[in-house]
Amino acid sequence: MIELDEQDRAILAALSRDATQTAAALGGRIGLSQPATWRRIKRLRESGVLAGQRVALDAQALGFGVTVFLGVKLATKGRVSLEDFERAVAAIPEVQLVEHVLGLYDYRLRVVARDLADFERVLRRRVMTLPGVGDVEANVLLSEERRPGPI
Structure with a gap:
């Protein structure tokens, strides 16, 4: 360090x-x-402290008015590897963030969509068809008070 x-x-x-x-x-x-x-x-x-440079895009200004956090529990961990799920979910453009977490769910996803109908399309046609997906819980973002910043 x-x-x-x-x-x-x-x-x-x-x-x-x-x-x-x-x-x-x-x-x-x-x-x-x-x-x-x-x-x-x-x-x-x-030293790796500065790990890169990013541009912060305004999803709202780009027409993505809905952000949803999904808790995803895998149903078939033995038959589907975590890598298979991660590879498949990373290919969905609306999924901005994939976090492997400990707790009730196996993964936490941040998904953007144009509106709720667009989110439903993403959920039904893309997320629910991923390998091994079991239970899914959705939480719609109402407001974001603080953006990630320095530690």
Whole structure:
């Protein structure tokens, strides 16, 4: 595990808000030179702390007005491997997130759809036909108060 100081944490917080910032602009905000900031960013990448760069898309603006969290319990764990389920569910474009969890359900999925009728189509034609699917519980997202950010 890498040791992080206050400047490393400041870099991570700033990059989590806007990963397009230049090292010079970022360094200016936290009191470091451009080369020193760049070296720290490089070290954070090489150590795996910075695992990538992503663009945050607004599902609503793209026409996806419904987000549903599905709890999926596999019915036939012995006959269908977890890898088969994971491979099949990853191929569904409406499924944004697949989490293997411990508890009542085996998987938690985040699914986006244009509306409830579109979600029903995704559920019936795609999710329920996946290998090994047993029980499914749906929870519709009403509002999202906090987006994932730095730890």
